[in-house]
Amino acid sequence: MQSEGNQITTNFISDIAPMEDVTHVDENLGNSSYPEPGLKAWVQKTLWHGGSNYDAWCNAAAGQVGQVILSMPYSYSQMGFGLGIFFHLLYTVVGIWTCYMLSCLYLEYRARKEKEGVNFKKHIIQYHEVMGYLVAPWLKGVCLFFNIVTMGAVAVVQITACASNAYYLNSNYSKREWAIIFGAISMLTVLLPSFHNFRIWSIIGVLTTAYTAWYMVVAGLLHGQIANVKHSAPASMEQFFTGTTNILFAFGGHATTIEIMHSMWTPKSYKYVYLTTMAYVMTITMPHCVILYWAFGDELLTHSNAFSVLPASTFRSIGLGFMIAHQAVAFGLFVMPLNFMWEKFLCIHQSHYLVRVVARLPVGIFLWFLALMFPFFGPLNSVIGSFIMSFSVCIIPCASYLFVFRTKKARQDAVEKGGKWMPKWKGILTINLGIIILVGVLGFGFGSWASLSNLVKQVNSFGIFDKCYQCSHK
Numbered sequence: 001m002q003s004e005g006n007q008i009t010t011n012f013i014s015d016i017a018p019m020e021d022v023t024h025v026d027e028n029l030g031n032s033s034y035p036e037p038g039l040k041a042w043v044q045k046t047l048w049h050g051g052s053n054y055d056a057w058c059n060a061a062a063g064q065v066g067q068v069i070l071s072m073p074y075s076y077s078q079m080g081f082g083l084g085i086f087f088h089l090l091y092t093v094v095g096i097w098t099c100y101m102l103s104c105l106y107l108e109y110r111a112r113k114e115k116e117g118v119n120f121k122k123h124i125i126q127y128h129e130v131m132g133y134l135v136a137p138w139l140k141g142v143c144l145f146f147n148i149v150t151m152g153a154v155a156v157v158q159i160t161a162c163a164s165n166a167y168y169l170n171s172n173y174s175k176r177e178w179a180i181i182f183g184a185i186s187m188l189t190v191l192l193p194s195f196h197n198f199r200i201w202s203i204i205g206v207l208t209t210a211y212t213a214w215y216m217v218v219a220g221l222l223h224g225q226i227a228n229v230k231h232s233a234p235a236s237m238e239q240f241f242t243g244t245t246n247i248l249f250a251f252g253g254h255a256t257t258i259e260i261m262h263s264m265w266t267p268k269s270y271k272y273v274y275l276t277t278m279a280y281v282m283t284i285t286m287p288h289c290v291i292l293y294w295a296f297g298d299e300l301l302t303h304s305n306a307f308s309v310l311p312a313s314t315f316r317s318i319g320l321g322f323m324i325a326h327q328a329v330a331f332g333l334f335v336m337p338l339n340f341m342w343e344k345f346l347c348i349h350q351s352h353y354l355v356r357v358v359a360r361l362p363v364g365i366f367l368w369f370l371a372l373m374f375p376f377f378g379p380l381n382s383v384i385g386s387f388i389m390s391f392s393v394c395i396i397p398c399a400s401y402l403f404v405f406r407t408k409k410a411r412q413d414a415v416e417k418g419g420k421w422m423p424k425w426k427g428i429l430t431i432n433l434g435i436i437i438l439v440g441v442l443g444f445g446f447g448s449w450a451s452l453s454n455l456v457k458q459v460n461s462f463g464i465f466d467k468c469y470q471c472s473h474k
Contacts, residue, residue, distance in 0.1 A: 051265040053273050055199050059260050059333065060277040062198075062205025066330040067161035067323065068250040069213055069285055070305050073292040077300035078243030080233035081293065087247050088286055092278055094394060094435055095251035099274045101397040101432070102257045105130050107268060107415040108404065120262075122350045124340050127258045131396065134404045139396075146392035148341065150255050151334045152367055153384045158331040159183050159371035164305050165320045165327070176372060182328070183368035189332030190339065190360040193353060198333065205329040208322035213284035215319045219310050220291035229297040239301075241442070241450035245386040248443050250285065251278075252389035259337050268416065338363050383455050386447030394439040398432035 076084040109130040110120070127147050132140020163178035173181075192198065234240035257274075261267040293300060296309050303309050307323075310316055339360045343349040346359055405411045411425065423431065 051263055053269050056260055056264050056270060056273045057277055058202035058206055059198055060274055061280055062202040062329055063256050063333040064277060065209055065281050065285055066326050067158060069209060070307060071246060072250060072285060072289045073306045074300050074304045075243035075246040076289045076293040077233055077298060078239040087244050091247050091251045092282060096275060096278050098394050098397045099257055100271050101401040103261060103270050104416045105134060105400060106258050106261050109134055111415045125258055125262045126337060126340060130258060131400055135400050146388055150388045150392050151338045155331050155334040155367050156370045158327040159186060162324050162327045165323050168307050169317060169320045179371050183371055186328055186331045187364045189335060190357050190364060192332055201329045205326045208326040210284055212319040212323050213288050215315055216288035216306060217291050220295045223295055225295050226299060231297045238450045238453055241446040242454045245443060245447035245451050249384055249389055252393045255393050256337060383451045386443055386451045390439045390443035395436050398435050402432050
């Protein structure tokens, strides 16, 4: 692919040449993505322009785990120690594999389109475009629906989680009032052009979740077990499957895989980036779940935000503040694909930066409204995991991979053939079909029933637009 101006000639398939001509919508901010040497250039290169493997790792880690670490102990109280750890590990492996399926499909799409002469200099490739081109046009609409609901719902959850955390810092304001405040603050994310410009924000996201997770481990150990602690989970099928779908939600962060890969200079290396991301995520999701469930047991069943069971302290306040910062970052990460979709719908995706910023505002305002309507983020996580993420990040990628590479010739001509670790075709077929059946039955089937039943109970108990969900004093 031939690039113009100050850009280099490169083929994205190469593992050697960096993708400096990859699409970055922030090019409209100036004549060049890399300005003349000087302080401004250093600041932009250090804090703004990011397409390295390191940047991709930070984006993936910040998006993969955030407010869900606050609701995962709640899931353990629904599932118990043994089943909680088992499904935690199972969905981690499923997440790694399905993300690899998605990365293969992206590389294949990019290679085929570039052979047709398509230039992606000012176009961000997205999930639904890949599926619609490689599989069938009708799947583009299906995937567009799933991704809109997935990204929108996860973005909404970030606002409600911000409000919940802020309430534990200052209960003079209700959670609804905090949601109004943080919804307004979250609107500032429209200013970020693309995932290429998330470097400093993603670093903040990673540091804040690391602190919070390990604070909870230490706080749980120091607190010890409450009097007459009980560990009766799983107490019912409904609670159990609600818990499993929240774990599935926790490991569905690779819904942004396509956009993150497109922001990379060497997207072929993303499979290794995501593997290390998941290894890191395990260290900050499992220990605090085990410790808090050990310490508080069934008490967590009425506390979907784990902060609410921990005693007030300076370290707790720091953790609350950090998680608020992370959730603001996460809102930007998950609303970004929606902004791209909205820009393409309005036919302004390649327009000037300021035009796109103004056009994005209705997206953020609508999500803000939904956050006020449904303030219960723990139950919402389970609904999103069962109804949406089971399809968008597990079933569709596995089924699409099997369809695209169903012939021997397609596998021989594939851009990504995998290493010696990659199973033969029959092995891939078995793994993918196994994931489709597993997630279809447990995640979508039983999980949807359980999580929707739980959500209906929350709505009936608290109502929509509840002023202060799960507050001890309203």
